[in-house]
Amino acid sequence: MDNRATLLEQALQLFAQRGYDAIGVQEIVEHAGVTKPTLYHYFGSKRGVLEALINERLQPLIDQLANATTHANDVPASLAAIFQLYFDFAQAEPLLYRMQLAMWFSLPDNEAFQIVAVAAAQQQALLESFFVRASSFHGNIRGRQRVYAATLLGTINTYIGLWLSGAIQATPHIIHQAVQQFSYGIYS
Amino acid sequence: MDNRATLLEQALQLFAQRGYDAIGVQEIVEHAGVTKPTLYHYFGSKRGVLEALINERLQPLIDQLANATTHANDVPASLAAIFQLYFDFAQAEPLLYRMQLAMWFSLPDNEAFQIVAVAAAQQQALLESFFVRASSFHGNIRGRQRVYAATLLGTINTYIGLWLSGAIQATPHIIHQAVQQFSYGIYS
DNA sequence: TTCTCTCTATACTCATCGGTATAGAGAAAG
DNA sequence: CTTTCTCTATACCGATGAGTATAGAGAGAA
Numbered sequence: 001m002d003n004r005a006t007l008l009e010q011a012l013q014l015f016a017q018r019g020y021d022a023i024g025v026q027e028i029v030e031h032a033g034v035t036k037p038t039l040y041h042y043f044g045s046k047r048g049v050l051e052a053l054i055n056e057r058l059q060p061l062i063d064q065l066a067n068a069t070t071h072a073n074d075v076p077a078s079l080a081a082i083f084q085l086y087f088d089f090a091q092a093e094p095l096l097y098r099m100q101l102a103m104w105f106s107l108p109d110n111e112a113f114q115i116v117a118v119a120a121a122q123q124q125a126l127l128e129s130f131f132v133r134a135s136s137f138h139g140n141i142r143g144r145q146r147v148y149a150a151t152l153l154g155t156i157n158t159y160i161g162l163w164l165s166g167a168i169q170a171t172p173h174i175i176h177q178a179v180q181q182f183s184y185g186i187y188s
Numbered sequence: 189m190d191n192r193a194t195l196l197e198q199a200l201q202l203f204a205q206r207g208y209d210a211i212g213v214q215e216i217v218e219h220a221g222v223t224k225p226t227l228y229h230y231f232g233s234k235r236g237v238l239e240a241l242i243n244e245r246l247q248p249l250i251d252q253l254a255n256a257t258t259h260a261n262d263v264p265a266s267l268a269a270i271f272q273l274y275f276d277f278a279q280a281e282p283l284l285y286r287m288q289l290a291m292w293f294s295l296p297d298n299e300a301f302q303i304v305a306v307a308a309a310q311q312q313a314l315l316e317s318f319f320v321r322a323s324s325f326h327g328n329i330r331g332r333q334r335v336y337a338a339t340l341l342g343t344i345n346t347y348i349g350l351w352l353s354g355a356i357q358a359t360p361h362i363i364h365q366a367v368q369q370f371s372y373g374i375y376s
Numbered sequence: 377t378t379c380t381c382t383c384t385a386t387a388c389t390c391a392t393c394g395g396t397a398t399a400g401a402g403a404a405a406g
Numbered sequence: 407c408t409t410t411c412t413c414t415a416t417a418c419c420g421a422t423g424a425g426t427a428t429a430g431a432g433a434g435a436a
Contacts, residue, residue, distance in 0.1 A: 003383085018297045021209030024423060035385055036425075042383095046424070098295070105293035105349075107286070109206045150350050151369075158342030161293075167338055177373060181339075184372035185365060191413085213394060223415055224395075230413095234394065379436075385429090392423060399416085406409075 004042045006032045008056075011049045016099040020050060020112035050115050057096050058119050061089045062126070069126045072133035080179050082127075083156060087170050090160045098164055101157060124149050141186065148186060155182045192230045194220045196244075199237045204287040208238060208300035238303050245284050246307050249277045250314070257314045260321035268367050270315075271344060275358050278348045286352055289345060312337050329374065336374060343370040 010031040014023045025046050029039050043049045068081045090097040103116040127149035135141040141148065159178045162168045198219040202211045213234050217227050231237045256269045278285040291304040315337035323329040329336065347366045350356045 017295055019209060019295050021207060022298055025425080026422075037386095038384055040425070102294050106290050107205055107207050110210055147350065147356055150355055151346060154342070154346030154349065158339060158346060161342065162335065162338050168335055181369060181373040185369040212392070214392075225416095226414055228395070377436095380434085382431105382433085384431080387426100387428090389426070390424100393421075394419105396419070397417090399414105401414080402412090404409100404411080406407100 003032065003034050003038055007034065007039055007042065007049065008053055012053055012057075012095050012099065015050065015053075016095040016102075019102065020099075021110070047111060047115065050112065053096070054100070054115060054119055057093060058100060061086070062119060062122050064089070065123060065126050069130035069133075072130055073137065075134045075138065076179065076183065078130065078134075079152075079183065080175065082130075082152070083159075083175050083179050086156045086160060087163070087175060090163065091170060094164060097160065101161065101164075104157075123153065127152055138187070151185060152182055191220065191222050191226055195222065195227055195230065195237065196241055200241055200245075200283050200287065203238065203241075204283040204290075207290060208287075209298070235299060235303065238300065241284070242288070242303060242307055245281060246288060249274075250307060250310050252277070253311060253314050257318035257321075260318055260325065263322050263326065264367065264371065266318065266322075267340075267371065268363065270318075270340070271347075271363050271367050274344045274348060275351070275363060278351065279358060282352060285348065289349065289352075292345075311341065315340055326375070339373060340370055 007028065011023075011028045014028060014031065025036060025039060028049070029036050032039075039049065043052055064085050065082065068078065068085055072078055100116055100119070103110075103112040104120055106113045108114075128145040131141050131145040131148045135143075135145070155178060159168070159174065163170050168174055195216065199211075199216045202216060202219065213224060213227060216237070217224050220227075227237065231240055252273050253270065256266065256273055260266055288304055288307070291298075291300040292308055294301045296302075316333040319329050319333040319336045323331075323333070343366060347356070347362065351358050356362055
């Protein structure tokens with residue numbers, strides 16, 4: 001089972017550096033110090049490697065998000081918690097987050113996009129249901145869940161992208177500012 | 189010269205749909221109805237095709253941006269003009285903008301990223317110099333040009349991404365909202 | 377011991393990758 | 407009527423793409 005973990009780790013390293021399409025199976029197994037049949041034994045295909053990576057290591061983020069979006073009585077507090085959750089996750093798994101971000105912005109017909117799209121849709125759905133719940137407290141949210149969820153993710157990813165590239169620090173003040181900036185779009 | 193234009197058009201079509209890495213030279217020439225030496229005659233390499241695409245079709249955006257960022261006496265008006273300019277360009281060249289966006293978010297060691305990075309750096313630089321100029325009117329901008337330029341591009345791209353996916357229309361009201369949302373981050 | 381099951385390596389498949397050597401077609405210039 | 411230059415096709419290059427057939431090594435169970 002050690003080879004399996006090593007393969008996943010090396011694949012993440014390579015995918016996050018040069019992209020899914022640019023990496024060959026041969027390259028992954030060489031970095032992991034094994035041979036191709038070992039990879040195909042555990043994952044079945046190159047696609048299977050990426051799916052395992054997403055399913056196993058991105059799942060905690062989605063679980064936490066599901067938790068943070070169940071209550072919407074205090075919208076600003078929930079928004080702050082959601083931002084914090086994403087920042088914490090990106091700090092714990094910077095390579096994974098960078099890879100997922102690149103794939104999320106890749107094209108619809110691209111294989112990597114289709115794999116990440118499942119996890120992305122889950123996040124979008126959780127946020128939409130959050131805004132639906134919030135709309136019972138804030139009338140002007142009603143009917144705009146989809147746009148709000150998307151702009152929220154967009155704002156979060158803009159800030160995390162800045163942090164990943166070293167342009168900003170992940171201070172409480174920055175998170176507060178990001179929440180405020182997003183909130184302005186809601187209550188206007 | 190017709191074959192050259194057809195090659196560029198088909199390459200854009202394919203790159204924007206499945207990504208630079210996922211598309212082979214063979215596929216491009218087949219869609220264009222020519223053979224490989226024709227492509228290599230005009231562009232020298234696969235990379236050359238993408239460079240021609242960026243240099244020739246993305247340049248108008250950068251020229252317009254250079255124009256819109258020269259004056260910073262009226263910051264809100266300039267910001268609105270910049271947003272409008274990006275929206276107009278994305279509407280005129282949706283495929284190109286989608287492709288550029290995907291490559292911008294792809295990984296640093298990826299070939300496509302490195303090609304687009306030049307154009308991206310130009311935009312970033314123009315926006316930074318705009319904020320430097322604006323700082324003589326708004327003191328709290330000083331020293332934060334880099335972050336502001338990056339979050340401005342992030343906000344713009346979030347909204348254009350939403351428009352490209354059909355989630356929002358490009359109405360004057362939406363543009364106004366985007367400007368307001370971004371501005372909140374500045375003056376806070 | 378022997379049988380089975382999980383895991384991994386050697387060595388291979390065929391398709392596609394980016395790129396090119398060579399040559400011919402056609403137009404313009406002399 | 408030949409020379410020259412631009413453009414394009416046929417046919418190829420070695421390298422690499424994803425994926426696999428076969429077999430052996432080692433552990434656990436009988």
